[in-house]
Amino acid sequence: MTESWATSAFGTDLHLDLKGPGLRASLMDALRDAVRTGRLVSGTRLPSSRSLAVDLGIARNTVADAYAELVAEGWLSAQQGSGTRVATRAVPRPVAPTAVPAPPSGRRLALSLVPGSPDLAEFPRREWLAASRRALTAAPNDAFGCGDALGRVELRTAVADYLARARGVYADPGHVVICSGFHHGLMLMAQVLVGRGVRAVAVEDYGLDGHRDLLAGAGLRTPPVAVDGRGTCTDDLADLPDVGAVLMTPSHQYPTGVALHPERRAAAVGWARATGGLILEDDYDGEFRYDRQPVGALQGLDPDRVVYFGTASKPLATGLRLGWMVLPAALVAEIVAAKGHADWMSSSLEQLTLAEFIASGAYERHVRSMRLRYRRRRDQLVAELARRVPGIRVTGIAAGLHAVLELPAGTEASVVEAAAHNGLAVTGMAQFRGAARVSGAVAPAPDALVVGYATPSDSAWAGALDALCGVLPQAR
Numbered sequence: 454m455t456e457s458w459a460t461s462a463f464g465t466d467l468h469l470d471l472k473g474p475g476l477r478a479s480l481m482d483a484l485r486d487a488v489r490t491g492r493l494v495s496g497t498r499l500p501s502s503r504s505l506a507v508d509l510g511i512a513r514n515t516v517a518d519a520y521a522e523l524v525a526e527g528w529l530s531a532q533q534g535s536g537t538r539v540a541t542r543a544v545p546r547p548v549a550p551t552a553v554p555a556p557p558s559g560r561r562l563a564l565s566l567v568p569g570s571p572d573l574a575e576f577p578r579r580e581w582l583a584a585s586r587r588a589l590t591a592a593p594n595d596a597f598g599c600g601d602a603l604g605r606v607e608l609r610t611a612v613a614d615y616l617a618r619a620r621g622v623y624a625d626p627g628h629v630v631i632c633s634g635f636h637h638g639l640m641l642m643a644q645v646l647v648g649r650g651v652r653a654v655a656v657e658d659y660g661l662d663g664h665r666d667l668l669a670g671a672g673l674r675t676p677p678v679a680v681d682g683r684g685t686c687t688d689d690l691a692d693l694p695d696v697g698a699v700l701m702t703p704s705h706q707y708p709t710g711v712a713l714h715p716e717r718r719a720a721a722v723g724w725a726r727a728t729g730g731l732i733l734e735d736d737y738d739g740e741f742r743y744d745r746q747p748v749g750a751l752q753g754l755d756p757d758r759v760v761y762f763g764t765a766s767k768p769l770a771t772g773l774r775l776g777w778m779v780l781p782a783a784l785v786a787e788i789v790a791a792k793g794h795a796d797w798m799s800s801s802l803e804q805l806t807l808a809e810f811i812a813s814g815a816y817e818r819h820v821r822s823m824r825l826r827y828r829r830r831r832d833q834l835v836a837e838l839a840r841r842v843p844g845i846r847v848t849g850i851a852a853g854l855h856a857v858l859e860l861p862a863g864t865e866a867s868v869v870e871a872a873a874h875n876g877l878a879v880t881g882m883a884q885f886r887g888a889a890r891v892s893g894a895v896a897p898a899p900d901a902l903v904v905g906y907a908t909p910s911d912s913a914w915a916g917a918l919d920a921l922c923g924v925l926p927q928a929r
């Protein structure tokens with residue numbers, strides 16, 4: 454007969470589907486049905502007969518009579534002063550409409566040194582909550598409405614100030630676009646490049662398959678550029694036909710950990726200027742450098758040719774899904790259009806909280822404190838390896854949240870397996886050789902582990918380190 458979303462000003466919102474003739478009978482049927490299927494659980498307080506009658510557009514007496522009859526039948530209970538409630542009696546729960554997917558096969562390992570995550574136990578909950586409270590209190594009314602695809606101006610301004618100060622980025626808030634992390638930013642960029650007629654984006658031959666796949670999924674070819682002890686071989690870019698952009702991690706190559714040599718930084722910018730190409734700079738962990746001042750962002754060398762990508766995933770938490778792009782002026786409108794089509798905007802309240810978190814100085818306090826923590830872990834890793842497995846060479850440790858442990862040839866897969874057998878998840882370098890594997894053009898690199906020393910919580914760290922040392926082969 455009628456389907457109603459009862460919205461009483463006080464008490465419970467109650468969706469009731471009134472079917473069949475007779476208002477009282479159909480209201481009783483709908484209430485019984487809601488109790489029987491578990492949609493209304495024991496003890497739930499129902500709206501008063503007056504407010505439900507108003508919401509359903511029926512007479513108050515009809516509701517009162519239906520309630521009274523259901524009380525008599527034992528479905529509801531009514532007590533002076535506490536209104537009408539669903540009676541406390543066993544009620545079958547609804548059957549799940551679809552089967553719950555089976556958990557992925559394989560064991561979940563108790564310890565993890567898989568790279569890619571900060572120590573999530575150290576998320577600054579108290580400071581984030583305080584920033585969130587301040588942001589919410591100060592939020593203008595328009596923050597609760599439809600914002601624009603660029604992102605909140607408060608966050609773009611805070612990010613621009615921070616990046617200029619801490620990372621040497623030329624950042625005008627009008628050129629900053631807020632996105633849901635690097636992955637999302639790269640997706641938008643890929644769409645824009647394809648729209649501009651670009652056919653190929655070069656990628657470092659060591660990197661994350663996910664990033665390469667994302668570009669390929671957008672219809673771009675992804676020729677690899679070799680990485681060696683001085684970082685990405687940017688001189689090779691000139692030999693790659695049709696390449697309109699290159700994706701790079703110049704401050705801390707992922708995963709080898711090398712910082713791009715100054716001559717190669719200049720060569721990359723030279724290539725971009727000569728060809729009209731773009732450098733996509735993934736500055737995923739630029740804040741975490743331990744032994745000297747962080748290497749400034751490459752974007753500072755030529756803001757018209759470099760697109761800078763930053764993310765809250767490493768300094769704070771992957772789950773926040775907040776990142777930022779600093780764009781050459783000519784790209785802003787196209788990226789904003791692509792973002793508008795994709796998801797319109799990121800949550801205003803999360804953006805305002807991060808803006809407040811950065812502007813209040815809490816972000817930099819957190820980064821500095823985590824830098825000390827991670828440096829301590831890195832030092833412990835290096836010291837423990839030197840003591841227990843002295844033949845293992847550790848590289849890529851000047852920065853970031855991971856280290857590379859070189860292994861004797863042919864041992865990588867068996868070490869990963871032995872670690873898993875002992876309850877420790879570790880990642881072999883093979884996982885990051887995607888581009889080289891696909892092209893076959895690059896010689897296989899030595900066996901190695903990529904160890905994410907930031908990943909475990911403090912309480913799991915010692916056990917993870919011990920398990921790691923236990924499975925590494927001793928030098929002969």
Ligand SMILES: Cc1ncc(COP(=O)(O)O)c(C=O)c1O
Binds near residue numbers: 569570634635766
């Ligand atoms: C190389 C690299 N780039 C970027 C990111 C950050 O990605 P996102 O911001 O999408 O979480 C990560 C995180 O693991 C990474 O390893």
